[in-house]
Amino acid sequence: MSILDRLTGQDRPSPANAEFIAVLADEASAALLRQFVLEGMVSHAHVLVGGVRDLIGLLGQVERPPRQLVVDVSGSTMSNTELAELAAVCPPGVAVVVVGERNDVGTYRELLRMGVDDYLVKPLTMDLLRRVLNRRTGRSVPAQQIRTGKVVACVGSRGGVGTSTLVANLGWQLAGPLERRVAAIDLDPFGGALDLMLSAPNNHGLADLLANVNQLDPNFVERSFAQAAPRLFLLAARAELDQSGVLPPRAVLTLLAELRKLFHYVFLDLPARGGELxxxxxxxxxxxxxxxxxxxxxxRETLRLIQLAETRDDRVPLMLLVNHPRQPGHAELKLADFEEAVGRRASHVLPFDRDAAGLGENLGPPLISRRGPLALALRRVADDLAGRRSAEGGRRLLPDWLPLPGLAPARGG
Known part of the structure; x- marks a missing residue:
């Protein structure tokens, strides 16, 4: 086996651990990329002949996201559509360079608007590759700031309303059928249940990362997560009940800045009474x-939480989910009275489903993978977050935030 084969990943059938993946439409361009990889000593690289859909298939095989993608759209009659499909499976923070045949400013500007790092016009040359790609890492010099994933903060009005159930099920759905890369973070170190709901080990990874938050690197971050399912990762910590200062807010914010580069979605399971955090x-x-x-x-507590969330300067989407975790009774408020009291309509209403909820919480997998009214309602919430549903019944739904590779949208976009 030659050193070129080892560098370009030709000795293995899939780029499971590749940090640099290039898919070119013709053998001549692929050969030039292999030469670039060899010359620049780019390790963990995978270069092959194909198109955008071939790259999409490869990304479904990777164990962790690559740092750099080069994809050729030459000859494609639906390049924008194919790149949009690539965006759905391309994790945030991955630098993307597109290769094509059209040499015009309009194409370049359109690709930059969609989030692509750079655009190269054929014929490729070694000098062009050297100028655009970093020889040591295979990363491009970004033409604009790389966009990042979304942090979804989930908080309950009181204990037992189903916040952890929501996080576990939305994470499962978005990582599974919707094929997003998802992180779920349990921010209750004194009694969080996400590890049980996802049947994943609690390896104290959150505490380890926060203790070394100023020395984070992607490999260290990846090793700190427990994998709950393909593309779904859990971060939690189990602290002693009398321990203090477990989750410093500033350290958690620093960690989130790094996680935004690695995941499409970062779900935060916040405790009912989290104070400063x-x-x-x-x-x-x-x-x-x-x-x-x-x-x-x-x-009463819902109104306080909404007011707290709306104190920030910029407006962010706020979803109000009304759950029925217990058998409905006469003591409950009517939905219309609840909505009038908090000053907004519910985005989604989750029906009572005793059997499904009990199975999902105690036996796994999450109930969203089953049948029943509650599972259906949770799938609608996941579709809402992913922009896959139109407005129904006047409920305000969230727009899809995923544009193109690189390619996750800028925060707030």
């Missing part, structure tokens, strides 16, 4: 999901 994360999140129930106490 909850306030800081609601202020930093890209979407806020408030989970409540139609009771008097929950109504």
């Amino acid at each position: 909850t306030a800081a994360l609601l202020a930093d999140a890209d979407t806020v999901a408030v989970v409540s129930e139609p009771s008097v106490v929950a109504t």
